[in-house]
Amino acid sequence: MLLHLSTWPEVERYLTHRRAIILPIGSTEQHGPTGLIGTDIITAQAIAEEVGQRTDTLVGPGIPVGMAHHHMAFPGSMTLRPSTLVQLLRDYVMSLSAHGFREVLVINGHGGNIASVTAAFYEIYEEMRLAGRDTTPPLRCELCNWFLMPAVAALQQELYGEREGLHATPSEVAVTQYIHPTRIKIAPLDPHPGTSSSFSDWRDFRTRFPDGRMGSDPSLATPRDGERFVQTAVAEIVARHGDFLNGV
Amino acid sequence: MLLHLSTWPEVERYLTHRRAIILPIGSTEQHGPTGLIGTDIITAQAIAEEVGQRTDTLVGPGIPVGMAHHHMAFPGSMTLRPSTLVQLLRDYVMSLSAHGFREVLVINGHGGNIASVTAAFYEIYEEMRLAGRDTTPPLRCELCNWFLMPAVAALQQELYGEREGLHATPSEVAVTQYIHPTRIKIAPLDPHPGTSSSFSDWRDFRTRFPDGRMGSDPSLATPRDGERFVQTAVAEIVARHGDFLNGV
C-alpha cells in the first residue's frame, strides 16, 4: 500500500489497526559507466514496496537525494548536507507522528546515508523531548540497509565474490536491471577498476576511481540476479523487522 | 531523459551542449475522498517527464513532500517547514550548479509551494553572491505552476466550470487517473462540498472542508481528460519556457 496512491480515508482506516510506515531513502550519484544515477533510490524503493506488500504496511514518500559528497566530481551526482537531511527527515517523521504513526522503518539504499539518518533519528527524539511532546506509545525509528543484510551479503559473495566491490556493485546494478529492464546500459569497463578502499576527498575519489567504480564488476549483473536480491532482501527484512512493523 | 535512469557519462555528454534541468515538486497531502495523496507530485512528475522528452531536457529528482500545513488534520498529509524546503532546494541546485547546469526549471504541482520555492531561489542567489561564487553564465531558476497556466485554466473552465473548485480538483485528479488508471478511487461525494475560499488554520480547514475538497467535484474527472491536461500543460510549458530550457 503506497501512501501516494492512497486516499486520506484509506489512511484513516489503516491507522485504526496499524501504526507503521516505511520510508525509502537513496541517493542521486554516479554508479560507474553502466550504473544508473538513481540506483540507490530505485533499489530502496523497489524493496520497500515489496516489503510493504508482503506485510500490508504503508510505504511513504522516498528521499531520492542523500549524502553523496564524495561523488561530486562526476556529472549528475547530487548531495544534501547532513544538516539538511536531518531537518528533512525530521519534518517527514513529525508529520507522520501527528497522525498516529509510531513505527518508522527507513529502508536505505546507500551506505553514505547511514550516519545522517541515524543522527536525524536522535534529533527527532530529542526535539520531541525538549518540546514535551513525547507520545504514548513512543515513536520509534529504525534503519535498515538492505545491501548490508547477512543474507544479501551471502548472495553477493556467492554470485560475484570479490568482484562485488564497494560501489557500483553488480548486486545493486542487478536490482535496477530487474526493475528497469529497458534501461540496461552497456559500456566498456576497465578490467582493473580502482581497488583502493580508501580515498581522501571528492577530488581524490575521481583520481583513484576514474570511472566511478570501487573495485566492482557490474558487467556480471543480470535482471534475474536482481530479482533474487530483491527477494532475499525482502525476506530478511520481513524476518528481522516484521515485529517492529507490527508494533511489537 | 531522466537523471535517475542515466549514467554519469551520459550526463557528461549532455552537458557538452545543454545546461538545463527540470525538477518536479509536489506535495503529499489529502486530495478529498477520491484523490490520491500523491496527486501533486504525480502530476508534476508526469508533466515534467513529458516536457523533458519533448525538449530533450534532463529531468532530475522530484521533491515529493512540500508545504501542506493546512491539510494536517487529514491522515496521511505530510509537510515540510518552509525553512527546510529552502535548504533542500538549495542543496539540489548547488549540486547541479557545480556540474555546469545553469537553467533550473521547477515544475510545480501545488499552490502552497509557490512562495517557499521562490524564496529558495532568492536564498540560493544570495548565498552564491555572499560566497563570491557567482557563475558565468549565471545560474537561473524558474518556477512553472502547470495548473495555473492560461491554457490549462481555460480547459478547466471548459470541462468543469465552477465545479473545478480550488482543491482536489477534477483536473488534477484526471491527470492521476491518466497516469495511474488502475488506481481510480470511487467514494460517495457530498454534493455540497465546502465552498468557502478562506479558512484560518489547519483545524479550521477540516471544519470548513470536512472531506478535504474545496468546492470541487472530482467525480467529473476521466483519464481521457487527464491526457488532455498533460498535453495542454506540456505544450504551454514548451512554448513559454522553451527558450529558457535552451539557455536563451
Place this chain on the structure above:
Amino acid sequence: MLLHLSTWPEVERYLTHRRAIILPIGSTEQHGPTGLIGTDIITAQAIAEEVGQRTDTLVGPGIPVGMAHHHMAFPGSMTLRPSTLVQLLRDYVMSLSAHGFREVLVINGHGGNIASVTAAFYEIYEEMRLAGRDTTPPLRCELCNWFLMPAVAALQQELYGEREGLHATPSEVAVTQYIHPTRIKIAPLDPHPGTSSSFSDWRDFRTRFPDGRMGSDPSLATPRDGERFVQTAVAEIVARHGDFLNGV
C-alpha cells in the same frame, strides 16, 4: 495608533476589544537616479499608518530591509536572506501572539518580499502546530501588497500608462514625494530606460538597467499624485481587509 508611540497600558486597553495589528514591510534598495533608497518602506509605512488611523487599528514596527538581492550592484542597496526574514517575522508574530493579537496584516511595499513573507507565515503556523501551541481563535496572517491592488493599478495606468514601468515607478516615487516633499530629487533620466522585463542575476540586472529603473519614468511623479495613491490604496485596503482587521 502606533505601537511605538503607545504605552503598555494603552495596548492592554486596546486588547480588551481588538486583536488586530498592522506591520509595514519595505526594502532598502536603489530606486533609480531620483527614487529614494527607502521608497518601499516609506510607502508601506505611510499607507499602514493611514489604514491604522482609519480603522483604529494598532500599527507595529516596520521591517525596513527586505529581499533586494537583484539590486545589490547599486550602492546603498541592502538585502536579507529569505531564511533571515522568515525568522525575523516569526519572532515579530510570535511576540504579538503571546499578548493576544490574532490578526496580523502585513502591508508590503516591495514585490520581492511577497514570497518570503508568505513563506514566513507558513513557518509560523507550522511551528505553532509542532509545538502544540495553536491558539483559539487561531492566529491569522494576511499579506497586502498595496502597489498591486486593482484600484491602485488602475490609477497607475490612468496617470502614467506604460511609463509606470516595473521598478522605480512614478507611483511609488509620487508617494515618497507626498510624504517627504523636501526630498524630491531631480536628475537627468535617459528617455529609454531598460525595457526588458527579465534579467538573470544581480550583475546582469545592472547591465540591463544601468540606472536602476525598469522601464519607468519617475519624472512624471508629483506629490499630489502621491496623495491620491495613498488615499486609493487605503480605501481599497479598508474595503478588502476591514473585516479581517475587525476579527471577522
Place this chain on the structure above:
Amino acid sequence: MLLHLSTWPEVERYLTHRRAIILPIGSTEQHGPTGLIGTDIITAQAIAEEVGQRTDTLVGPGIPVGMAHHHMAFPGSMTLRPSTLVQLLRDYVMSLSAHGFREVLVINGHGGNIASVTAAFYEIYEEMRLAGRDTTPPLRCELCNWFLMPAVAALQQELYGEREGLHATPSEVAVTQYIHPTRIKIAPLDPHPGTSSSFSDWRDFRTRFPDGRMGSDPSLATPRDGERFVQTAVAEIVARHGDFLNGV
C-alpha cells in the same frame, strides 16, 4: 544624511570619500505607565541622525525590535531571539560591506541588546574569515550605548539622582518627549516602584516591577531635558567615535 532619503548615485558619491555608516538599534518594549513602547529606537534614531548630521556620516536603517524577553509579561512588548538578531545584523552588515562600507557604528538605545549585537559582530567577522572574504581595509564594527556614556550618566545623576532608576528612566523618556512633544503621556505613578535590581524570569519581572518601571521616576522628564541628553550624547559620540567614523 539618511540612507532611506538618499538615491543610489548619492551613496555612490559618498563612498568615493567616506566608508562609514551608522545603524541605530532599539527595542519595542514596555517603558512603564508613561513611557513609549518605542522609546529605545526613538532615542537611538534621534541621536544617530544628529551624529550623522554633525559628522556628515550616512545613517542606515534602524532595527526597531531587539532583545526584550524580560518585558514579555507587558502587552505590546516584542522580542527577537538572539540567534535571529545575529543573522539580521549579519545580513545588514554583509550588504553594506559589499558596497565598500568599512566602518559600521551601531548606536544602541537598549541595554539588553549589548550582548547580542556584540555576538553578531563576532559572527560577521568569523563568517568572513571562514569564507575567505576578508576585505582590505578590514570591516570594523563598533557599538555605542548612548545611555551609558560617562557624560550622559553624569547628566542623569545631576538631573535625577537615584530617581533615574534602571528602566523607563526619566532620561530616555525625556528624549522621547523632546522628539515627540505631542506624545507626552501622563499617568499616576506609584511613588515606590520596584527597587530590586534583580529578577529571575519574565513572569517574576512583572511581579517585582508591577508597572514596568525599575526604580525610576519618569515624571521628572521634560522635553528640555531630552534636548540636553541628545546634545550631550551626540557630543560625546562625536568625541569618542569621530575618528572611527572618519576611517582612522
Place this chain on the structure above:
Amino acid sequence: MLLHLSTWPEVERYLTHRRAIILPIGSTEQHGPTGLIGTDIITAQAIAEEVGQRTDTLVGPGIPVGMAHHHMAFPGSMTLRPSTLVQLLRDYVMSLSAHGFREVLVINGHGGNIASVTAAFYEIYEEMRLAGRDTTPPLRCELCNWFLMPAVAALQQELYGEREGLHATPSEVAVTQYIHPTRIKIAPLDPHPGTSSSFSDWRDFRTRFPDGRMGSDPSLATPRDGERFVQTAVAEIVARHGDFLNGV
C-alpha cells in the same frame, strides 16, 4: 603533546613537520550505580593522550558532552542535539584546518556519538567544497571508537564474557578506575540487570534498565584491568591509525 599545555610557537614548530591532531569525544551520562557520569570522556581522553604521547601527535580539546538522549531519565545526564554537535565539530575542525592541520583523528568513547560525528565530517567536507575552500593536501577526518576495536573486544570477552554487557560496562569502568583510583564507587548491584538489548524511548530506557546498566556487571572492574584496556586500545590505534597520523 597537549594543545592546551602548549604555546603557539610550539604549535608552529609542530606544524613544520606534522599535520595531525587528535580530538577526544565522550559523553556526560549515567553509567549505572557505580560508573562515573564522565566515563566516556575520561576514557577517550586518557587513550587519546597516550596515543598522542606514543606517536608524538598533538591532542586537542575534548568534547565532553555528546549524544545521550536515551539516558535523560537519569539525573546528571546531558545531551547535545545532533545538529549542535555537527556545528560544534565543524567549528573545531575548520579552525584547525586554517592553521594547516590536515588529519583529524577523533577518538570516541561513546557509541551514541558515532552517527553524529560521522555526519559532522560530511558536513565539513561539503561546506568546504561549497565554499570553494578545499585544501591541498585535503583535510581528512577519521573516527576511532576505542571500545569497539577488535583487540579491545577480545579483552572484554576474555575478562568478563557476557557480563561485559552493553552500557556501564566493566571495561569502561575499569579504565576510569585506572585513571581516577580515588573515585572508585561501590554500590549494591542487582544481580539481574535489564538484559534487553532494545528499548523505545528515554522513558522506556529507565523502565527496562532501572539502575542504568544494560546487562553489565561493572563490579568486575579493577584498575589493573583498566590499565590493560588502555594499553590494548592504544596499541591497536597506533597500529591502525599510525599511518594516518603521519599523513600517509
Place this chain on the structure above:
Amino acid sequence: MLLHLSTWPEVERYLTHRRAIILPIGSTEQHGPTGLIGTDIITAQAIAEEVGQRTDTLVGPGIPVGMAHHHMAFPGSMTLRPSTLVQLLRDYVMSLSAHGFREVLVINGHGGNIASVTAAFYEIYEEMRLAGRDTTPPLRCELCNWFLMPAVAALQQELYGEREGLHATPSEVAVTQYIHPTRIKIAPLDPHPGTSSSFSDWRDFRTRFPDGRMGSDPSLATPRDGERFVQTAVAEIVARHGDFLNGV
C-alpha cells in the same frame, strides 16, 4: 563535587536539597610566547572546582573552546562562531534544567566569551517561553568573569601594575603555573610588546601584537601568585554568588 566524577544516584541525592550547578568556560587560543593555549579554560576550571568545593556545589563539564576569532592568525587557536556557542550552551542548560537544576553559574576565563554567553542565556530563556516550558522556580543563569572581579583587579594592579596588560597577562599565566607547575614555559619576551588597545581584524591583530601579548609581561608570573589569584577569585565569587548558588 564534580559531575564527571559522580554517579547518577549521587546527583539524584544532590538534587534533593540543591539546585545549583557551575559550568566553567574558557578558550583555546594563543597566550603569547609563554602562555598556554588552554590558559582560559585551565583558570576557569580551577576556580570553578574550588568554588564548588567551598560551597558544596556541583561542577559540570567545561566548554574548552570559545570565541577566539581575533587570535586565529596564531597557530593552535580555535574558535566557535557565536551561533554555535549559543546552541551548545542551550543544550547544556536545557539538559540540566530537565533534571531540576535551576541556578546555573557560568565561570568564565575569557573576555571574548562574555557577549556570546550572555546572548545564549537570552536564547535559552526565550526558547523556554516560546515552548511554554517555563519552570517554577524559574531557571536562572549567571555569568561570572573571574578575571574582572574587583578584588582580582586590585591584586593584578598590586602585583603587576600596568605590566598586567590586556592579554596573556601575568595573572592568568600565574594561575596556570600554579595548576600546572611542570608546564612553566620560558621564552625571550620583547620588552615592548604591542601596547595598542585596539585593532581591526584577526590579521591586523598579529601585526600589532606580533608575539600575541597585548601589553603584558607574563614573565612576572609565579605559581605563588597564581595561588593567590585563585584564592582571591574564589573568595569573591563565594561572597557575590553564594546566595545564588544556594537558590536564594
